[in-house]
Amino acid sequence: MADTLDRALLEWYDSRRRDLPWRRQRDPYRIWVSEVMLQQTRVETAIPYYLRWLERFPDLLSLARAPEEEVLALWSGLGYYSRARNLHAAVREVASRYGGEVPRDPDAFAALPGVGEYTAGAVLSIAYGLRLPAVDGNALRVLVRLGALEGDITRTAVRREAVRLAARLVPEDRPGDFNQALMELGGSVCVPRRPRCGDCPITAWCEARRRGLEGVLPRRTRRPAAPAVPLAAALIRDGSGRVGLARRPAVGLLAGMWGLPAFEVGAETPAGAVAAALERHLEEAHGLRVRVGPPVARARHVFSHRTWEMTAFAGDLLEAPPEGPGWRWLTPGELEGFPLPRAFSRLVEAAGLVPAAPAGRPERRRSTR
């Protein structure tokens, strides 16, 4: 058996590493794309998206030149569109400020939109071989157990301590593989509920195991459930059956995305007055006169900090459909391929306008690389 932790972990990784498309080369742009896709998506789900993406945007400059709408359409189905928009914005900045070359300086790279410490560490260690830690949720769990860090894992101080531990452990030789090995170990062996310490290559160095704490670490205080917020949306059809989509405000939840015109219903609005409040909202926020009818669909969508309890009401236009950059009018067929945020696609599915997403649609979850 290897006599250092990094050797033991790398030997284990070499014996089981999967042949994944982003592991076949060291192109920083391609590794960056894979890292962004894997942040909330399983490997199996991400692979076809990754391959399609590279077919259309094989290099950084092709992505930088692409219109946002096309970028979002290709991302459609992966959810969390802010990831795609940030990647697009960051790539454009790399094209204009760094001549299209992903910067090697961790601070410069981490300052790009949506990058941050984890992505910078992962991309730069894998692509350029820089000795940097990359701590995702899986690696964090391993590190907390390895160092027997007793604090609440959701606290920044504990996370910082884990990153410092990772920074000490990551070797000069093969830092990118080491980081991936640590994440893989967390995803397959050092799993949340019952870590499989008998199969673990670094059990000899694990402080939690030595103290019998592997079953209780990491500690976590329960967060209160995300509050439920009612959302009233208008399903407005024009004379030819097209559905009206409005661009959401530039700040706030789903900023700048397209969706059914909608508003969060405050506690001051009684249930019987929601339709009238929606009429007022359409007039005040969109300058649109609509007769709001009965509810036609309901759906629920959970964000990290709130849950939308959504109701779509039928809406009859009392004037010509508005045009301009804030509105789109789409047939149900066009709606089906349109990159709507998942919250609104749930609602149009519930209304029977588009078929329900097939089983196996990407789950919003942490990567299990």
Ligand code: SF4
């Ligand atoms: S010995 Fe057990 S708790 Fe420690 S790192 Fe390995 S799997 Fe995790």
